[in-house]
Amino acid sequence: MQAPARDTGWGPMQVHFEAARLAAAAFEAAGIAVQLHEPNLPVFAEEGESKRLAKKAKDGGEREWRGDSFLKLADRGQLLAAMRILRDDLGYEQVIDVTGVDYDAEDANLWGVYCLLSLRHKARLTVKVDVPKDDCWLDSIVSLYSAANWHERESSEFFGIVYRGHPDPRHVLLPDDWVGFPLRKDYEFPDEYHGISCN
Amino acid sequence: MGVLSNKFEDNVLTSRVDWLLNWARLSSIWPMTFGLACCAIEMMAVGAARFDIDRFGAGAFRATPRQADLMIVAGTVNFKMGERVKRLYDQMPSPKYVIAMGACATGGGPYFKYGYTVMKGVDRIIPVDVYVAGCPPRPEALLEGLMLLQEKIRRQKVLRTTKRPERLPAAPSIA
Amino acid sequence: MATTSEETSARNADGVREFEIDVRTQDVELNMGPQHPATHGVLRVLLRADGEILTGGQCHLGYLHRCAEKIGESVDYIQYLPYTDRYDYLAAMNNNLGYSLAVEKLLGVEVPVRGQYLRTIIAELNRIASHLVAVGTYGLDVGAFTPFFYALREREMILDLFEKICGARLTYSYIRPGGVMNDAPAGWLEGVDEFCDWMDSKWKEHWNLLIESKIFIERTAKVGVVTAEQAIDWGCTGPMLRGSGVDWDLRRDQPYLVYDRLDYQVIVGVGHRGTVGDCFDRTYVRMFEIVESVKMIRQCLAAIQDGEVCHPDVGLLLRPAPGEAYVGIENPRGELGHYIVSDGSKIAKRVRVRAPSFCNLAVIEDILPGCMLADAAAIIGATDIVIGETDR
Numbered sequence: 001m002q003a004p005a006r007d008t009g010w011g012p013m014q015v016h017f018e019a020a021r022l023a024a025a026a027f028e029a030a031g032i033a034v035q036l037h038e039p040n041l042p043v044f045a046e047e048g049e050s051k052r053l054a055k056k057a058k059d060g061g062e063r064e065w066r067g068d069s070f071l072k073l074a075d076r077g078q079l080l081a082a083m084r085i086l087r088d089d090l091g092y093e094q095v096i097d098v099t100g101v102d103y104d105a106e107d108a109n110l111w112g113v114y115c116l117l118s119l120r121h122k123a124r125l126t127v128k129v130d131v132p133k134d135d136c137w138l139d140s141i142v143s144l145y146s147a148a149n150w151h152e153r154e155s156s157e158f159f160g161i162v163y164r165g166h167p168d169p170r171h172v173l174l175p176d177d178w179v180g181f182p183l184r185k186d187y188e189f190p191d192e193y194h195g196i197s198c199n
Numbered sequence: 200m201g202v203l204s205n206k207f208e209d210n211v212l213t214s215r216v217d218w219l220l221n222w223a224r225l226s227s228i229w230p231m232t233f234g235l236a237c238c239a240i241e242m243m244a245v246g247a248a249r250f251d252i253d254r255f256g257a258g259a260f261r262a263t264p265r266q267a268d269l270m271i272v273a274g275t276v277n278f279k280m281g282e283r284v285k286r287l288y289d290q291m292p293s294p295k296y297v298i299a300m301g302a303c304a305t306g307g308g309p310y311f312k313y314g315y316t317v318m319k320g321v322d323r324i325i326p327v328d329v330y331v332a333g334c335p336p337r338p339e340a341l342l343e344g345l346m347l348l349q350e351k352i353r354r355q356k357v358l359r360t361t362k363r364p365e366r367l368p369a370a371p372s373i374a
Numbered sequence: 375m376a377t378t379s380e381e382t383s384a385r386n387a388d389g390v391r392e393f394e395i396d397v398r399t400q401d402v403e404l405n406m407g408p409q410h411p412a413t414h415g416v417l418r419v420l421l422r423a424d425g426e427i428l429t430g431g432q433c434h435l436g437y438l439h440r441c442a443e444k445i446g447e448s449v450d451y452i453q454y455l456p457y458t459d460r461y462d463y464l465a466a467m468n469n470n471l472g473y474s475l476a477v478e479k480l481l482g483v484e485v486p487v488r489g490q491y492l493r494t495i496i497a498e499l500n501r502i503a504s505h506l507v508a509v510g511t512y513g514l515d516v517g518a519f520t521p522f523f524y525a526l527r528e529r530e531m532i533l534d535l536f537e538k539i540c541g542a543r544l545t546y547s548y549i550r551p552g553g554v555m556n557d558a559p560a561g562w563l564e565g566v567d568e569f570c571d572w573m574d575s576k577w578k579e580h581w582n583l584l585i586e587s588k589i590f591i592e593r594t595a596k597v598g599v600v601t602a603e604q605a606i607d608w609g610c611t612g613p614m615l616r617g618s619g620v621d622w623d624l625r626r627d628q629p630y631l632v633y634d635r636l637d638y639q640v641i642v643g644v645g646h647r648g649t650v651g652d653c654f655d656r657t658y659v660r661m662f663e664i665v666e667s668v669k670m671i672r673q674c675l676a677a678i679q680d681g682e683v684c685h686p687d688v689g690l691l692l693r694p695a696p697g698e699a700y701v702g703i704e705n706p707r708g709e710l711g712h713y714i715v716s717d718g719s720k721i722a723k724r725v726r727v728r729a730p731s732f733c734n735l736a737v738i739e740d741i742l743p744g745c746m747l748a749d750a751a752a753i754i755g756a757t758d759i760v761i762g763e764t765d766r
Contacts, residue, residue: 066697067480093606096702097728101715104723115700115713115728119606119620122627126700147609150736158443173436173765174316175279182315182444189315193278196323198315232411236438236762237463239415240507240544247526262411280416280437283408309456313445335463335544 019123020069023090032082033074037065070126076112079129080139083114087144092116092125095141098151100131100159105185110159112138131161140166158183205360213358224268224294225352228257228345231267233287236274238301238335250338255345264290269348271341272327275303277316281324288325296352298344299327302334309334401429406750408437413754414511415761417735423747431742431750433735438765446725451477451551451692454725459545461727462763464507467500467536468705470549473725475630476701476712477551480694486682487632489553494631495566495674496539496549498667502573503532504706505660505667506580508758512657513584515755516593521584528576531569538562552688567675570668577665585661594657595648598741598753602651608737611730612708613663614757617643617656624704636673638666653756660758693720707731707758727766731759 017038024036073082086092097115109130116125131138140163141148152163153172160181163169171178180187190198207213230252234242245252252258261267264287276284288297299321302308307319321327328351331344407418416437422430442461446454458473459466471493478485485493510525533543539558540548548555584590600610605618615622623640625633641662643655696718702711708730715724734757745753 066482066695067699070698094609096609096611096709097700097711097713097726099713099726099728101724101726103715103717113713113726115711117702117709119622119627124628124700124702145609146607146740147733147736150732171436173439175436178316182441183447185447187315187444189313193316194282196278196281196318199319231409233409235416236440237460237544240463243507243511244526244530247530248523249527249530264409275438275440277437277439279439280408283416283437287409309460310440310445313448314441315444316439316441337543 015121015123016125017069019118019121019125020071023071023086023125026085026090027071027082030081030085032078032085034082035072035074036069037072038069068124068126070128073127073129076129076131076138079112080141080144082127083141083144086116086125086127090118091120092118094119095145095147095151096124098141098148098155100155100161100183102159102183102185108132108134110136110161112155112161114141136160137162137164139164142166157181160184203358205356205358205362207358207360209359217355217357217359220357221353221355224355225349226256227259228255228269228296228348228352229259229261229267230257230269230271231264231287231291232260232262233270234273235276235280236303238273238304241335241338241341242271242273242300245338245341250342252342252345255342255349257345264288265292267291268294269296269298270325271298271300272304272321273300275308275310275314276318276321276324277314278318279316281318281321284321285324294355296328296348297321297325298329298331298341298348300331300341300344301336302332305330305332399424404747408434411514413761414759417754417759417761417764419750419754421742421747421750426747428742428745428747428750431739433739435732435735435761435765438761440762440766442727442766443725446727447722450720451694451722452690454722455547455550456545459547460762461729461766462705462707462710462731462760463544464760465500465504465706466544466546467496467549468504468703468710470547471497471631472701472703472705472710472712474549474551475703476699476714477692477694479699479701480697480714480716481551481688481692482695483552483685483688485553485685488557488679488681489683489685490632491674491678492554492558492683493549494633494636495671495678496536496554497631498671498674499532499535499566499569501706502664502667503529505664508660508706509580509584509657512755512758513590515751516590518584518587518590521580524576524580524583528573531572535562535565535569538565550684551692553682553684555684557683563675563678566671570672570675573664573668577661577668581661585657591647591654593749593752594653594756596652596654597648597749598653598738598745598756599649600651600737600741604737604740605651608740609733610708610737611733612705613656613659614708614734614737616641617659618651619643619645619655624702624709628702630701630703632674632677633670635677636670638670641666653752656756656758691720693718702728705730707760707763708734729763729766731757731761731763732766735759735764 027034094117096117099113101111112129112131114127157171157174299305304321310317329344329348331340333340402423404421407413408416418434420432458469462469506525506529510522513521540546600618602618602620605615621642641659643650646658647654694716698715700713702709711728713726717723
């Protein structure tokens, strides 16, 4: 797929597509099962185009996944090995973001999302992995990237993902005695905290 | 004023002394340097050259609650911070005043509905004298809040008793 | 009671010291914040000190957690825009910009050229304002009171310009998905030009008043050194990364808006007064970025043409196509990322905010041990955190 030749103002995208393809090939060579998603680029809106698009999306006519490309690991047990390849062989020096997504309350899985940045190749890569809600753990990547430390603590308190091997698994933003995982879709807002009403 | 406070009836002498004490208090309100969120930036602007809170005698920002008369709660208070706000308020010596600056400190502001950790108004833990509206309030609004507080202090009774005179009928009870 | 080394040590017949009765010391735990003027808000740092030397530092955040991400998946796309103002309240325009770019990427909307130029001018003006506050309050942290007033004098001029264009002083919501709210009023661009002249003439004043002052150099040079490896490993971005000598700027390396058409330099710390990566270098980067921003604004003013400022199709109710987009932009503090997941409805499924202050702050736990106690304020100040953003 070609990135748009037009001037979008969102930054380059072709290099990220290339990066995802390269990473997928490297994973395949190392025997890590991975699925490469290359979503359609956003369609450029001519006059009136985006409204039509939006309407179609609303009616359920157009349902393909848009936006950035990403890699999805099939087995979460291979996360550390995959990250090691990304850091050591492919030159992703920085982990920009570690987070989770609860797409729907009905879904059985959360997503663990890792956004990586390579300063030397000027490329970004998003790696995703499914985390079952009833057996919610991932391996901590703090041993590879120190930057993941606080991000993992945050995503652990917000989604209830247990990062195995994390050196300091305390809450980072919420009070220590907070109950529940606020960014889960089925989270119920508390009525009171330490005797102070929340409403 | 310790043992003397609110012990005397209204007369020329006590009202003049009260006037003097109130004038002294309202002319040198020392706020505590206590910025919480966005409003703190506007509080900084109030302290800087253009708006200049010093014109109202309230420019001596103190870093410790022990030396402060006024707590400007400038920003969102959440439960984790609320505990600390209460403790800081308790550490301030009387007479002490509180200005709730901005929508968040007044009543949760934009975080009212979905802010699960946000306290819906700082008046749930400490008494507030003046509420300043805005998100964030303009520096002029904070200055107006300060002037309102000064008016409030001007009407305080220090030596004079706050009891009603006996000849007035008691307020009807809501039974 | 003073003890000499002779009394506390015992020597054997050969004069070799056998054992030493050490002076008993105990680590002191010192609580800095959440109400502390040098933590730039409500950060709490638990310092552990052995005498004057720090042996550890632990940050406790969350005193300003305002649930921005939960709100992002509860209100619709345009309603969320005012909340973006409030996480980094010193650079609200840049936050608007990052969020708008991410939504536009999902919408497939291209902003008209005049809108892009206006956005660039506004973003750079806000960067100047933010760096001025950063440098001014950093002066407060290390003991210089006056530069703060000078910095806020210039900042008020920028706020006047913002007020003219959108009516607000601090929380703007001016840059929005599709473009900007409205065109610049008559005479506004000339006002920006005048401000550029003013800033150019006054920059040297700031430099001489604070940065070249001997006390400032003593307090910051060779203090809190972050090596390039450390900065990369801990995910630092922005002036924290460039101050450590890493040549990386999203405006140049992954250009968005019209930055690829402008001519400017990426400022990298060179160890001007100490070693590369010390607190002085971070301030040095911020100061020179002000100059570069003025340069960029001048070029934008020369190139801007008449035209539309907002895409005509983008209304108030947005329904981006299902998908996900990550857009990172260069905030004054570093890379501000928005990761938005949409399912095609009017409310996002996930709005993740990757806050630069959050990551820049993490590294100080690594560099505090071994520093002097009095330098803790200088180190925390040089990271230029905004608590609204670390806690969101």
